[in-house]
Amino acid sequence: MRIATWNVNSIRSRLEHVKIFLKDNNIDILGMQELKTEEKHFPFEDFKSLHYYVEVFGQKAYNGVALISRFQFEKVDRNVLVESEARTILGVVRGIHILNVYFPHGGEYGSERFFYKLEFYQKIKNYILKNDFLNTDFILMGDFNVAKDPIDVWDPVALNGTIGFMKEEREAITDLMSVGLIDAFRYLYPDVQEFTWWDYTGGSFRRNWGMRIDYILISKSLLPKLKNCYIEKTFRKLEKPSDHVPVVLELLD
């Protein structure tokens, strides 16, 4: 089974890229972030005709998350934190709880958005603990908007203290993972430097000035089923790409 996450930066602008990705990577379940559309403009039929079940939590212009799956959803819960912004959707597929999250960008140090981001991390942690997901087959994936360790950024010295690599942000993601969530990519490849996001400005992708801010975290019970986790960098090379690329988790059936 192949489960993926991708910040598409507008589903209506990225629909053709997503279709190529699903086909070429034989994806069973995909969590998307930054749909930038309300449900009424989401391209449901495009995914249904590819034989996916579709669950969307949209919002006008900003945010928005979705889960699509080749297997029926046993349960769906939009907006698990009951926030005004569309950032979370939970689906249960084949007995696995999959929580797809678009963590806040946060903005500058000390800003209102910065504190919102840190509080959001705390709320996600509390929600997971409260529902006892760590003792089940559980996946937390999405755009975390934080690079956890120095290996996860192109230049830890230059980026120290900048958005996505501040001490407080790194502590927040470390604290969340410390409850017992395993970073699938890092678990398999402890010393490999790969990125999932490159800024649109300044030729960042060409220079490989990137950060790994998109993750798939799994609970301990899924570890025996972990086959692979890879980052599909090629989608950043296409015309009009998202600034993020997909991350794929392969589980044994």
Add this chain to the structure above:
DNA sequence: ATGGTTGTGCAACAA
């Protein structure tokens, strides 16, 4: 270089 790029939706904001 107080820059640079993309998307929504039509000016300004968010990323």
